[in-house]
Amino acid sequence: MMHAFRLAWAEMVLPFLKRPKRLQVAALCYRDTPAGKRVLLITSRDTGRWIVPKGWxxxxxxxPGAALQxxxxxxxxxxxDIESAPVGFYDYDKGLSEGLTMPVEAQVYLTRVKDLRExxxxxxxxxxxxxxxxxxxxLVEEPDLQAILRAL
Structure with missing residues (x-):
């Protein structure tokens, strides 16, 4: 009986509970300096961890237009100047209210900063x-984003 329950859970219930990934766009902002590339990170509003600018x-x-916005x-x-094709992708779980999370895939666009405002x-x-x-x-938590950054 327990085997039948586990089988039903694994094959029917669990796939139903898994939600598909939502898409976000991210800007990997950088500038060239005499010492090499520098990357702009920001803190998230909720946890204060370091991230790249991103959104729906x-x-x-x-x-690219949404990432630039x-x-x-x-x-x-x-x-x-923003590239027209993503330089890569990374997955993360976006925290929602009441402790829930949503799986997200972020498309990352390489963005050379020309003007930064205060x-x-x-x-x-x-x-x-x-x-x-x-x-x-x-500083960032997502392994795929770490790889993208190290590839710069």
Missing amino acids: PIDGLDG EAWEEAGVREA EYPEADQRKRAWFSPEEAAA
């Missing part, structure tokens, strides 16, 4: 800082 797709904008709102990137929509809600790609990789 925006109606009327393609992936998120970079403005969350990090103050006013002008940038005043931007979420300036009072986040910290931002420049790091070497290796330092940035050590």
Whole structure:
């Protein structure tokens, strides 16, 4: 009887409970310096951990356009050259209310920053800082994002 229950759980109930991944777009903001590339990270609003600017797709904008909009709102990137194709992808679990999570896949667009503003929509809600790609990789939690950063 226990075997039948485990089999039913594994083959019918568990797949039903797993939700498909939602898509987000992310801007991997960088600048070239004499010492090499520097990567811009921001803190998340809820946990304060280091992340790259990211968000949900925006109606009327393609992936790079939506990623650039998120970079403005969350990090103050006013002008940038952004690649048209993602440089990579990473998965994470987005925390929701009441302790629930949602699986998310983020498309990462390489974004060379040309103008960074001090005043931007979420300036009072986040910290931002420049790091070497290796330092940035050590600060973010997602293994696939760490790999993307180290590949810079």
